[in-house]
Each structure stands twice: as structure tokens, then as C-alpha cells.
Amino acid sequence: MSGCSTQKICYDSKVIAEEALMQNRARNNYAAGQGPINVYLCHICNCYHFTSKGEPSDLLKTDKDRIDRLREASYWEDKFRK
Numbered sequence: 832m833s834g835c836s837t838q839k840i841c842y843d844s845k846v847i848a849e850e851a852l853m854q855n856r857a858r859n860n861y862a863a864g865q866g867p868i869n870v871y872l873c874h875i876c877n878c879y880h881f882t883s884k885g886e887p888s889d890l891l892k893t894d895k896d897r898i899d900r901l902r903e904a905s906y907w908e909d910k911f912r913k
């Protein structure tokens with residue numbers, strides 16, 4: 832998948848985009864209301880992108896525990912690298 836004129840990263844499917852969104856939120860310690868909160872289908876490239884506007888994805892609410900676990904995992908990965 833090559834670039835879109837929105838300059839955003841393109842994800843082939845909603846599932847992939849949501850997974851990436853979760854990983855992104857796990858890696859970056861966003862304050863409430865900051866960072867990407869959902870994914871949307873782009874009509875320019877027909878792929879999915881992150882968005883920081885609109886309603887937060889249900890995934891972010893229901894999978895909050897999972898995000899915390901991912902965050903913990905990446906914390907330990909960081910420890911390993913040093």
C-alpha cells in the first residue's frame with residue numbers, strides 16, 4: 832500500500848487498523864482526549880487511517896485492560912534493550 836494524499840499511514844482492513852491503534856496507544860502515553868482514538872475508512876485511498884476526531888472507538892473502552900498489558904509489555908521490552 833503506497834501513500835495517500837492525507838499523508839497518513841494506510842491500513843488494509845479495519846481489524847489491522849484497530850490493532851495498530853491499540854499498539855499505538857499502548858506505546859504512547861496519551862493524556863485523555865489526546866492521540867488517535869478511532870479508525871475510519873478513507874475515501875481517497877480506500878484504506879483505513881487513524882483519526883483523533885469524533886467518538887472514541889468502543890475498542891478503546893472495552894480493551895483498556897489489554898492496552899495496559901501491551902504497555903507493560905513494551906515497558907519490559909524497553910528495559911531489555913538498554
Ligand SMILES: [Zn+2]
Nearest residue numbers: 835873875876
Ligand atoms: Zn487515505
